[in-house]
Amino acid sequence: MEYVIEMRNIRKEFPGIVANDNVTLQVQQGEIHALLGENGAGKSTLMNVLFGLYQPEQGEIYVKGKKVNITDPNVANDLGIGMVHQHFMLVEKFTVTENIILGNEPRDKGRVNLKKAAKEVEAISKQYGLKVDPYAKIEDISVGMQQRVEILKTLYRGAEILIFDEPTAVLTPQEIHELIQIMKRLIEEGKSIILITHKLKEIMEVCDRCTVIRRGKGIGTVDISETNPDELASMMVGREVNFSVEKGPAHPKEEVLQIENLVVEDARGVPQVNDLSLSLKGGEIVGIAGVDGNGQTELIEAITGLRKAKSGMIKLSGKDITNHKPRKITESGLGHIPQDRHKHGLVLDFSVGENMVLQTYYQKPYSNKGVLKLPKIMEKAKSLIKEYDVRTPSEMTPARALSGGNQQKAIIAREVDRSPNLLIAAQPTRGLDVGAIEFIHSKLVEERDKGKAVLMISFELDEILNVSDRIAVIYEGKIVDIVKPEETNEQELGLLMAGGKREKVGDQ
Amino acid sequence: MEVLKNKFSGFMIPLVSVILGLLAGAIIMLFSGYDPILAYTALFNGIFSNTYVMGETIRQFTPLILSGLAVAFAFRTGLFNIGVEGQLLVGWLASVYVGLQFDGLTPFLHIPLAILAAAAAGALWGVVPGFLKAKYHVHEVITTIMMNYIALHVVNAIIRSYLLAPGERTETIHQSASLASAYLQSITDFSRLHYGFLVAIIGAIIMWFLLWKTTLGYELRAVGFNTNASQYAGINVSRNIVLSMVISGAFAGVAGSMEGLGTYGYMSILSAFTGIGFDGIAVSLLGANSAIGVVLAAALFGGLKIGALNMQSVAQVPTQLIEIVIALIIFFVASSYLIRWFSNRLNKRGKI
Amino acid sequence: MDLMQILELIIPAAIFSAAPLIFTALGGVFSERSGVVNIGLEGLMLMGAFTGAVFTVFGEQWGFGAASPWFSFIVAIIVGALFSLLHAVASISFRADQVVSGVALNFLAAGLAVFLVKKIFDAGQTPIIAERIDKSNVPFLSDIPIIGPLFFSHAYYTSYIAIALAFVVWYVIYKTPFGLRLRSVGEHPMAADTMGINVIKMRYIAVMLSGAFAGLGGAVYATSISGSFSHSTITGQGFMALAAMIFGKWHPLGALGAALFFGLAQSLSITGQQIPLLKDIPEVYLLIAPYVLTILALAGLVGRADAPKAIGQPYEKGKGR
Amino acid sequence: DNNEGTQNEGGGEGNKNDFKVAMVTDVGGVDDKSFNQSAWEGLQKFGKDNNLEEGKDYKYVQSTAASDYQPNLSGLIRDGYDLVYGIGFLMQQDIQTVAQQKKDAQLALVDSVAVNENGEPLENVASITFKEHQGSFLVGLIAGMQTKSNKVGFVGGVTSELIKKFENGFKAGVKTVNPDAEIYVQYAEDFASSEKGQAIANTMYGKGADVIYHAAGATGNGVFTEAKNRAKNGEEVWVIGVDRDQHEEGMPENVTLTSMVKRVDTAVYEVSKQTMEGNFPGGKVTEFGLEEDGVGIAETKDNVSEDALKKVDEYKEKIKNGEVEVPKTDEEYETYVSSL
């Protein structure tokens, strides 16, 4: 049988790691083919090879039975391969049209014919039902529309084979639903699709077949009609997966965090947190569920003092900390595992040891009268590395050299070790493997059991449902509902996160 | 192991670059009809052949150390200070001004006072770009360039209006403020070697200590690497940016005092920049922005510059050849990716 | 002296001293729009001035007559482009720090140009060139009242070319496919790469264009203003062009405006001492005015908001943002 | 090994066979079309006349920065040169320092007077100065007579005692023959910026001046540029050159009216000759004025009118015989003008 895409025995190495090890992928004409694997399994790498961004060390690629050599994305485009990347590839200052036509511009006497281009864009967007404003700037449009722009980019180039790399991670359930409709329409138009996603549900819903990769190696391809989520999960991880977190019931105590009518604006002056109130007791984990961009980031930044609150009040252990300096808030008993570990959590060029005292370097015993006590710092770092099982050659190693999971463990070690009354954990397990996730979840629960308050933000509903004692749903900068995990499910949460109302009458 | 390897390559790359730079210089000389062997022999003799040139070499690289430290310090904290030249000029003037006052003061007070004045003036010149960067995100490269020109004109105007002595310069400073030493001159056959080199060495030690041994240094480095994480850690980023330019400017100011209190003992009206500040960029790069590296690199550049005089005199090779060699050395250091790539390939072969 | 007389002195002088800055700043726009910082403009301009002076002298010897400076412009454009290759190779291919590589370029140009002058002429400077680009009154236009004497008299044709070129560059960068690609490479090289744009090639082209423009700027300086080349011919003009480019928010017309502003400040600082109104202001204030005004303007008007997003970052395939 | 060089043979009674002489230039170098070049021409002539070998028996060393003056001077002394010149008043301090360190060395300073801390002349330095005001006075006469607009200009390099001599001599000359003339004066504060020179000239010509005298080194090149430009556009403007005969600089538009020449070459030749003959004029100030043919107007006189030439000759005599005392400073100038 002739495949529209056939990748045979692909091997791709990065310094110190084999990202793809003898992987084979066969895609049939007109199917939606899922590519499944843990974080770092090598999915994106494989697709980047197919798209010509990377050159494989070994292996062959056939498109419609013909052997091809995809040396760069231009070649892929010519072969009818288009890719929607995990991280959007859009120039923010350009308009939708400019982004779509880039590299393939309709011309008129040497200049870009933007009018003609916009018309073409409109025509394609009508044909596939992808609503966009051709003249809007990317920086001004929603994530969902940005994704439609990404899809249009490939269609504009006449792509026959579309690669979607984790397209649903950033979307609301409603947008996901829309996307699924779009994909189905594309198949009707005779296209073929490769879909990368971590959400087994989606695979079961739309895909025809699924290829699983584990640690760079191809595990096999299965027909969706002949499998189930449990099988897919164990293929992916290599063992039976325990999806739930072990924890006893919570024993909430006195209030630790109180937020009243908080308003926070983003850099452009648009209120992102809008009259938000929330309270948190010692001994409980409150998970904030919500689609990215509904004010989570601004909320955390306001609590931690990284951003000014416009109005409202934040109290920590009864003390008003509204608009205090970050250091003062930290000293009042706040720990913060930041959302972006590279941006906020670590100074990557500092050693692991130096990073371990990022919040305390100026205090005794790590320094005295402005002079650092390096031996004391390194001593502390050593013990934390041991206790939290941070895999690093030594405490002198630059943090940059650690894997993502170990970087995260280092941050958690630093923040948890100070035993703060309030621990904010923003996406604490993003991009981590199952083992690391289990470890981090158990640490959060441990803190809770010590009577500390934990505020967790996550986009992963599984994580929210498994770890939280209470779930606060955030939508457009407000807490729209607070639910108990045992009294709700993903569907309901998804609806709330999209601004819907609960059907069942709540017990608040 | 890791650490050792880093140290090794941190030393290897400048060394290889210097060798490549000198080789390229030799090739240029061959092509343009000079005798590279004669020239490099003259260069070598021009640095080492007698105590006079050795004294002059040290005299030459003393301010280079400090201007290199100024650039390196800013680099370490994420800033590019092209304004060392201007900061140096105001420092020079301030040191001379103090040197002209306080007749009869003991040298033990007068010299430190004059050096401190230079540091303060340089720091003041650094405040402006630092503040504008911290507060308005104005690119420090542009402001420091502008501040250089302002310094040049202002310094000249001040000398001309208030401190003018015959010969387009200020009067000579009081002996009590002078770093010049009859003893040092006598052992180096009347070179202008002065006690400033001790100041420069102390400067290097201060920079090392400040950066690596103090909480201030910790903060400055953190801000240089990652402002977001620094904010997260409760470090006042704006204050540290200003502080970094201030300290960098202070080093530059002290570099100026080496000329004012040591080499010359006065300040002339200048029609152009001294170039010491710009050379500091090269020194800092070659020295990998470390204190010890800066000292070594300054010694190399100072030596090359003094040696070049003899090279011109003996082998008729224009002194500009040395400028070319220095530029090529910077290129090689900056393109260290290339050198690393080669050595990585060699290593790989050795391993597998 | 009446106002008109004063303006007649200042404005042509401003346009005249702005021309080399305009060319060079436009070059900077190309390079930085593609994401490559170019502190090396100074050195590129220096090589251009060197080439302009040397090849005008050669042109005179080879009997090119009045065409000699124009001939030298062509050579300077080529030399500038080739010389900028050093910056391109180091900072694009070898991923050298772009600022550092630019600084090295400046050092190299300073040494090399004077070295070559000594080699060629056995002297520290080139002979003074006879065939310069001269000031002239534009036929007809200079006779228009008010505007004529202000904008079309005692001016260099090169100045008009510079101003016209700013508009051409604006057109190229904002209206053509090439410009769209250039800007995309400076904003988000990975995105450009996935759209089949050769990031490395675009950056090489941009840097070489900056070399060509800066080379021309230097040659214009040598053939219109200095009339010869020595170690003191180019002393900071390239840095001023860089400032003009940033001041002009990386926009060709902004750069043009900023360069003209510098020219005005410069001509004021010199002419001012002959103008009754400004005569009593101590000279130093006039001398530092261009620099102080620039700093104030930067603090008041421009942040770094408009810098191309990917500026200063070497691009490696697949390295992500 | 240069060690024996440090101990100069001493005395200074060099004879024809082993006499060695050298000069240190400032950053301008020996082709600066100004006094460095002139000095080197004098030294070359001296060398050729005495069969000396260039690069060995006589040579020059160029400085790349002000900090090079001293090592360059010392280096030449250590290398055994019997007479070492420092060209330009910028080298005064360094010459004074070296002279006091190397008491056996013989040095010469052009354009200034070397003294010790107490203001006494140094015994081992021959100071060479010129009466530039006298020469400037003569070209001032020409400017005053040949200006049609009755406006003339003076462009100075850097405000200093030395350049003031040029300015005041010139102004006095102009006023002597043309008391109504208006004189514009501006200093570029820069000897190396032809751009500034041109801008200043532009302003002065723009305001109606038709003759500009420059004493501004390379900055003066800009004055020539501007004049040539204007000449091309049909204006009649003149430049008066300085230091050397700058007729060439004004070609082909022929804008050089005349030049004030300062015979540094003659001076260097003379002092070298005296020294070789054992009459080193150490501790003395040798002043070269009209009397000694050390200053004067240029050889090329094509553009100077007959009347003006007559005036020049007339005043040359008056200055020589002391009838006219040419002012050097601003105060002297004021007195001079009020006495007219």
Ligand SMILES: Nc1ncnc2c1ncn2[C@@H]1O[C@H](COP(=O)(O)OP(=O)(O)OP(=O)(O)O)[C@@H](O)[C@H]1O
């Ligand atoms: N450019 C690169 N250089 C070095 N290592 C890389 C590079 N890109 C990916 N890797 C590594 O290769 C492995 C596979 O990465 P890849 O991005 O393909 O994983 P993935 O399956 O897409 O994961 P995720 O679910 O997180 O997107 C990872 O260990 C990653 O760290």
Ligand SMILES: Nc1ncnc2c1ncn2[C@@H]1O[C@H](COP(=O)(O)OP(=O)(O)OP(=O)(O)O)[C@@H](O)[C@H]1O
């Ligand atoms: N392009 C790259 N070049 C070099 N190392 C890389 C690259 N991409 C990833 N790595 C390294 O591979 C390891 C894991 O990468 P991976 O992409 O899985 O990170 P991650 O933890 O998932 O981060 P993220 O949260 O951004 O997805 C880390 O050590 C990381 O530093």
Ligand SMILES: [Mg+2]
């Ligand atoms: Mg991926």
Ligand SMILES: [Mg+2]
């Ligand atoms: Mg990942």
